[in-house]
Amino acid sequence: MIKSFSALYAGHVLEGEGIGFSGTPHDDRWYSNERLSQAFDIARESAILMDDLGYDILWMAEHHFQREGYECIPNLLILSQYLAQHTKRIKFGCGFNVLPMWHPIRLAEDYAMVDILTKGRVIFGVGRGYHTREVESFGAPLIDADANRELFEEQFEIIMKAFNQESFSHQGKHYTIPPEVPYRGYHLKDVTLVPRPANLPVETWQPIVSGTDRALNFMAKWDIKGIILGTGEEYVDDWVHRYQEANARVGRDLTLGGSLGLGLWCYIDDTREKAEKALEPLFEEHVKFAAPLGMLRYSDEQMDETGPGGASRHIAAGSNFREV
Template identity: 60%
Template sequence: AKSEAIVKKMDELGFDTFWSAEHHFQREGYECIPNLLLMYVHLANLTKNVKFGCGFNVNPMWHPLRLAEDYATADILTKGRVIFGVGRGYHSREVDTFGVPSTVIDSDANREVFEEQVEIMMKAFNQQFFSHQGKHYQIPPEVPYRGYTLKKISLVPRPINLPVETYQPIVSASQHAMDFMAKHGIKGIIGGGAATGGASDEVVKRWQETLAKHGKETELGGDLIIGIATYVDETEEKATNMGRRYFEENMKMFGPLGFVRGLSDQQITALSSGSAARSAGLPTMEDAVKSGAWIVGPTERITERLMQLQDRYPGLEEMNVGASAMSTEQSVILEQLDRFGKEVMPTFKNQAK
């Protein structure tokens, strides 16, 4: 019901895309959507225009052909309103339970499986008949079928929108990962969701250089979405105070998973203890605002800061604006979407006309 209310509000206000993530077994109450594509087919039937971004489908928890089939089906049923996304998987409780090491248990093995899976899915999307012979997958198996030996196979159905627009998170920003993304035409998302902090100039510049090396010239910020958390209120001080508990709950969730930069083991342990946390020197909401990871305050200030980001990265066409963080109540999310959609977004929508 919460997701339904959010996407209806976003559709009403003219937001472009609703993004969410695939996760499993989260008894804590956060990140409780195990199948994005299934949910998005439902949400598309409740809305008219808003798109739905997979941020991200976690490949190692799928067979690549099942994921490719499900995406193609969702693409057809929603008439192209689902955006594909691929991720490697950092929750050991999730990924390792499905039989592949997560990034925190064996990053190299995880990467090896992930990259082979992406290779298979891109073949399945883009080739009418394909085969794949790799370390982890032999597709198809050479077995007898209806009087002949199987050599190639077809994805049925295939997506109606080709090439498939695909996104992947840029977190560690390794050159290997960037080259892999550019090779397959995968776009990047920096910040937002689990990833704290905004984009760094060095990473954005290196992404532009990587695209150029692979034959695609872009302006700085091209083929990227940058995620920023926001909180709209009458003053920066009030917005900072109102957003503080959501920021702290987000840190409590993602700090132990390695997504809050610079935390010591002692600080991570202190996160679960209210009294110890207060004296542990943990990052504060003020730190997040100062660094630009959160943009808070009256609509004029938020508009100005987003304009600065746009000027800094002229190729940037989309920003992922986080109107919610862990534990944000539905009423607060809807109120924040309403204020942002009516008071901030029109400035940027008018630019696009």
């Protein structure tokens, strides 16, 4: 039985007649700064309503540069602190802080502060990113997937040290903390995160996107919980079983589906016909946005059609959302 219900608001501000396959092409849409800023008002209204209705978590997504209006929240921790002031109980999930675009110490400090200020109402989450426009513009690798994962894994290790150790040091390929410099007449040997989170250990979530052995083993090593979003049944089944197996290899006994969240498309209306009519242009807009990024995963055939090279235009041009 599902006992915990949450919702995701990625920061979209889409409006008007230009939605769907027959609407404005993705790359031609450019909202005003005033409209883009309304993502924060929408988040506040959603959080208040969800708080009143008894939802457990409002998940939000970090993204950058999206003048097209899809994902318009650049800093989850700042927004979560703001939303906590307008609500009583609901928690806010970072889905997800794009780690390669952060300095790990900065993210650790910012999360620790918001954990203290909200009394534990913000859930930590990390991801590797999937927009080249975002990640590469911040000076981090994404096209080189191996370099991206290598950087991500080292950054995450630093954050865990900062959270869990009273003082720490780190020497790796990308970071030396503290640096080998003189300070007040001596050489630094360690540093302390000030402040550290009040609620330890820090519950951490990560999206399962590639489902590779390396990714699942890394999550199991660090006891990272997983979220599966917008993915077809065959992939969900495979990843759920392999996530359980990866945790078993490190001595963690999980029930099937334990420590996992599943994101599903849902639209509620008086009848199925009304719901489908309302949802269809929204789902088409999702396909316009996600397919060229290789982010649609519904079946083997559609996976073959989707990819960063743009082969996904087949789906955007001809697919019926009732079939996916």
